[in-house]
Amino acid sequence: MPRYISLVSMRRAKKAVVKKRVKFRQSRLEMDAKAPDEGCYRFGPFVLDPRKRELLRDGAPVALTYRLFETLLVFVRNPGRALSKDELLEAIWPGRYMEEGSLKQAIFALRKSLGGGDEAQFIVTAPGRGYSFAVPVYREPGNGPAAETGPLAGPVARFVAPVAEEPARPSRRWNRAAFVAAALVVAGAIALFLVQRSTYEHAPPVVHAAFNPPPRSVAVLAFTNMSGDPRQEYLADGLSEELTDALSRVDALRVASRTSAFFFKSHPATIADIARQLNVGAVLEGSIRREGQRLRITVQLINAVTGYHFWSRSYDRDFGDILKLQTEIADAITRSLQVTLQAGDAERLAMGGTNNSAAFDYFLRGLRLMRGRDEPSYRSALAAFDEAVRLDPQYARAHVMRTYMLMFLADSTARDTQLHALDAANRAVSLAPGWGLAHAAKGDVLLTMLDFANADRELSRARSLAPNDANVDRPYAYVESHLGHFAAAEAAAARVVERFPTDAWGYWDQAQVYYLARRYQDALAASRHASALALTGPAADQATSALIWLALGRADIAASICAPNKAWQETQCLAIAAYRLGKFAEAQARMAALRTAMGNAGAYGYAQIYAQWGARKEAVAWLKTAYGLHDTGLVALKVDPLMDPIRATPEFADIERHLNFPD
Numbered sequence: 257m258p259r260y261i262s263l264v265s266m267r268r269a270k271k272a273v274v275k276k277r278v279k280f281r282q283s284r285l286e287m288d289a290k291a292p293d294e295g296c297y298r299f300g301p302f303v304l305d306p307r308k309r310e311l312l313r314d315g316a317p318v319a320l321t322y323r324l325f326e327t328l329l330v331f332v333r334n335p336g337r338a339l340s341k342d343e344l345l346e347a348i349w350p351g352r353y354m355e356e357g358s359l360k361q362a363i364f365a366l367r368k369s370l371g372g373g374d375e376a377q378f379i380v381t382a383p384g385r386g387y388s389f390a391v392p393v394y395r396e397p398g399n400g401p402a403a404e405t406g407p408l409a410g411p412v413a414r415f416v417a418p419v420a421e422e423p424a425r426p427s428r429r430w431n432r433a434a435f436v437a438a439a440l441v442v443a444g445a446i447a448l449f450l451v452q453r454s455t456y457e458h459a460p461p462v463v464h465a466a467f468n469p470p471p472r473s474v475a476v477l478a479f480t481n482m483s484g485d486p487r488q489e490y491l492a493d494g495l496s497e498e499l500t501d502a503l504s505r506v507d508a509l510r511v512a513s514r515t516s517a518f519f520f521k522s523h524p525a526t527i528a529d530i531a532r533q534l535n536v537g538a539v540l541e542g543s544i545r546r547e548g549q550r551l552r553i554t555v556q557l558i559n560a561v562t563g564y565h566f567w568s569r570s571y572d573r574d575f576g577d578i579l580k581l582q583t584e585i586a587d588a589i590t591r592s593l594q595v596t597l598q599a600g601d602a603e604r605l606a607m608g609g610t611n612n613s614a615a616f617d618y619f620l621r622g623l624r625l626m627r628g629r630d631e632p633s634y635r636s637a638l639a640a641f642d643e644a645v646r647l648d649p650q651y652a653r654a655h656v657m658r659t660y661m662l663m664f665l666a667d668s669t670a671r672d673t674q675l676h677a678l679d680a681a682n683r684a685v686s687l688a689p690g691w692g693l694a695h696a697a698k699g700d701v702l703l704t705m706l707d708f709a710n711a712d713r714e715l716s717r718a719r720s721l722a723p724n725d726a727n728v729d730r731p732y733a734y735v736e737s738h739l740g741h742f743a744a745a746e747a748a749a750a751r752v753v754e755r756f757p758t759d760a761w762g763y764w765d766q767a768q769v770y771y772l773a774r775r776y777q778d779a780l781a782a783s784r785h786a787s788a789l790a791l792t793g794p795a796a797d798q799a800t801s802a803l804i805w806l807a808l809g810r811a812d813i814a815a816s817i818c819a820p821n822k823a824w825q826e827t828q829c830l831a832i833a834a835y836r837l838g839k840f841a842e843a844q845a846r847m848a849a850l851r852t853a854m855g856n857a858g859a860y861g862y863a864q865i866y867a868q869w870g871a872r873k874e875a876v877a878w879l880k881t882a883y884g885l886h887d888t889g890l891v892a893l894k895v896d897p898l899m900d901p902i903r904a905t906p907e908f909a910d911i912e913r914h915l916n917f918p919d
Contacts, residue, residue: 295395295396296395297396298394299332299335299389299391299392299393301313311325318369327344327362327363331387335389335392336389337389338386339386340385340386343386344387367379378390378391467531467532467560469535469561470535470536473510473535473537474503474557475511475512475516475530476499477518477520477521478496479495479496479541479543479553483546488546490620490621490624491544492543495582496542498582499540499582499589500514502586505722507724509593512536513726513755513759516534516756527563538560538566538593539560540589541555542554542556546575549576550573551571551572551578551581552571553581554569566592567592569588575613578616579613608656608687608693610653610654615647618643618647619644622640623657625640635661638658650687651687653684655687659684659700662674671705674701678701678702678705684697691721692717692721693722693727693728695721696714696718696731696732699713699714699735703735704891706888706890708915709918712739718732719732719748724755726751726756729752730765732744733745733752733765733769736748737768737769737895738894738895739894740917745769745773746773749765752766758789761786762786763783763789764800767779767780767800772895772897773895776807780805780808799828802815802817806833806868811837814829815829815834818833827849828865830843831843831846832864832868832898843869856885857887859881859885860878860882860889860890864898866878867899867900868898870901872902875902876902876908879907879908880907880911883915893912893917894912894917
C-alpha cells in the first residue's frame, strides 16, 4: 500500500529506513569485498582503492558520498581522455534518465573534495566535449586481473552500453541504481542530492548564471553546539529550527526549508555556496553554549551577495530568557532584511508558542527525539511533548506535535488513538484559532477518520490562514488529491516545489498527486526529479515510483524498484508485479507474507492486490472488510488507480456512497 493511501503508511515506511541504511551499507561492502581486486590508483597526494571504496589524501581518509566516489572512479580509470557528458551520465547513473545539471553538480562537488591550490585542476572542462582528468594516474595492481604498473595512458574501464529508450527492459545495473536511490532516509529529514554539491574557494573557475536570489530571502543554518556536551545538540538544532519556523510565518520573507539548511550541518560549505544552492540572499549562522542555566549565543546574518555582515551579536542570558531571545533574533533579522511587519505578522510570530522555558525545553527535546523515525523514537517524543503540555497546557504547538505523534503510533484501525489525536488537535485549534498549522493537523486527523467533508474544511481554513506555508500546502495537496480536486492539489504541490526547489520531498508529493490524477508521464518526471535531488527516499516514495511504472505497463521495472526493500509497501508492489509477469506462485507467496504480517489491518491493501489480479470477488470481499474496520486506506478509494478494475461493481459504488466524499 503506497504512501498516498494513508498517513499511517508514512509511519510504517519510516520504521524500516534505519534498518535499510545499515543493510545497504553492509551489502555494499560485501559486494565490493567479493569484486575482483583491480588494485589502487595514485594521483597527486591521493590513493583511491575501489575495492575498499576508500579515498586517502596523504594517508588521511577523504569523505565522499556513494555517487561522488563512483564519479571519481570513472575519471581515474580514464585519465587524459575527454569523457562526453552522455558517457559520464550513463556510467554514473546507469539506466536512469538524469538531467545534465545533476552531472554538473557532481563535478562541482568533486572538485571541492579534491580541491586546494593547483591540485584543484584535477578535473578540467573540455569545451564541447565534456570533462577530462588532467593529472597522471598510476595503478598499483591488486590480486585480481593482471595490470601493468605505471601511468595510465588511456581508458582502463569499459563503459556500459547505453540503455534503450523506454519501454526497453532495464538492466541489472539499473536495478542496483534503483536500490541505491531507495535505501537511505525518510520524510521530514531527507538527505539532498543537489544540495550536497558544495564548492570550494580554490576550485577551478566555473561559469555560473548571475546570482539573483529572491529579495528578502534567508536560510537559517543549524546552530553549532559549543557546549562540549552532545546531549545539548537538541538545543542547538531546536533553536535554529524554531527560528526557521517563526520567520516562515512572515509573509514578506522567503525562508529556506529546514531540510535544505540543515544539510550543511554535516556537509560544510562556504556561505556563498550555501546561498547559491538554496537560492537565498542572506544566511544566518550561529553557535550556542550552555553551562548549567547560562547561555551564550552568537549569531551573524550575512549578505550572501556582497559577503558582508548585515549584523552580528552575542547574547549572554539565563536559560529562562531563551524565548525572549528567540524573538529578539527574529526581530533583528526582519529589520536587517528591511521587512516591515504587516498587520498580523507579529501575532503570527508568537502564535502557538509558550512563555514557559521549561516547557519549551521539553518541546525541543521532543523535536530531536522524533527524528529517530521509529516507534520507540515516536513514543519518547510523545512523552516529551506530553511533559511540555503538562508544564504549559496552553502550548498549542506542543499539542500539534502530540497530534502527529499519536497518528504515527496508531495503526490503520486504531480508533481510540485517532480520537486522542483529534482531542490534541482540537485543543491546538482552540488555543490558536488563527494558526494554519493547527487546522492542518486537525484536518489530517479527520482524514484518517474518513471524515472527508470536515477534513476538507479544516485544510481549506489552514490554507487561507497560511497561504505561504509549505507545512500547510503539503497536507492540503494530499487531501485535495484524494477528494479528486486535482487542480487545487496540483497548484498546492507546485507551490511547494517553487518555494523549495532543492528539496526532494516536494517532487515526491507532486509525483503522488499526478499519479492519482492519472497523469503518469508527469508523475514519472516528478519522481525522477526527486531521485536526482536525493539518493534517499522512504519506502513509501519508492512504492509510489513503482506504482507509476505499473500504471505505464512496466511491471518488470516496478519489481526491480521494490525487490531490494522489505517494507510492506514493497511486498504489495511485488505481489502485483509478479502476477503481471506471470509469476503466479511468487505472487501468492507475497500475498501470504503480507497476510501474516498485517492480518486484517491490511484489508484495503488486499483488495487492491486482488483487484489488480482480476479476482473481483475476493477484492470486493476485502473491500467490505476494510469498510467494516474503518480502514484508513479507504482515504484513497475515490481516486485510487489500483481499484479501477472493480470501480464499476455495485458493491464498490455502495461503499463509496456511504463514505460520503464531498464533490
